[in-house]
Amino acid sequence: MEEGVMYAELRLPPAPDLVQQGSCCHGPQCLENLSSGLQALQGSCQFCPAGWLWHAGRCYYFSSAKRNWEQSKEDCCSREAQLVIIQANSTLAFLTRVSHKDIFHVGLKLSSFRSEWKWLDGTTLKGLFPIQRTTSSYMACGRVSGSGLSGGQCGEVHGWVCEKSAVTLQWLQSSPPAFVWGNTTYTCAGPW
Template identity: 85%
Template structure:
């Protein structure tokens, strides 16, 4: 019947990198299906790997280990990600909130000329993000903590924040209910 919502058990194919944490559409057309861990039956959801946090379509991994900036960058690459790049105030606020008093490397490095700071994607640090000065005389790599964005010696061991895009799961308006994951359509199985 039109207007009725049918609950269905979703059997996702094995995907070790998908977590039950999802960010889904918001509003009256969305609801929570607690049995499956999904938060919507219409629209689309975004998933992050287990142990990663979702924010604005991206997944963030906060390490518990401490390494140099270069070692941190390599770890993120091994996870199919990169050190976090901050392009919006909301992302900086999210990272500083989660960081609290800990210090984490991010994907920011001072150029070889020493005059400008660049993110790993090649973009220059926007003027709306101030780099807090450190007592260290060699300021070359970016980091984030509860007090904001700062620079320091790349060789210092700190935690790090990896970033990658969330996986999208799109609900299809069909009968029986189905969803699109990547290029494959999956049909929802009833009880």
């Protein structure tokens, strides 16, 4: 078998926990499929790991377990992800819709030095998404629920939301059909 050539059925090269179900389309009539973790748009597909939800090119994991903020952060790192950083109103709307009445830790923490809310990437909250409740403790951490973004004790146990980029496959208009994943082109071979 030649390297990069697929025979019989289309199989993706190994990647951790990727959702390999559903199909991709080759034209502009592709629609979003949130339940399968697959997003197909104009000749490309985006995949999320099994059990993660897709939203706007990102993958989100909503835990069913409950841990404190630091343990939640560590769990996301073990999944090659991070606690979610909210940078757009659409992301906050998505998170509040999925959270419903449950509470989930997010990547936001109150800085003890300046009393500023900071995301894990070092950016400040800047009032873009107001904190609904705060605590008098300097050990305050962010969380999201159906009622929005709030703050509370870092030591409290809640679920958590991890995020990472979706994996993208780009379909090539070729004969036989092929797609690009990373820097490698894979060709589908078989009776057409």
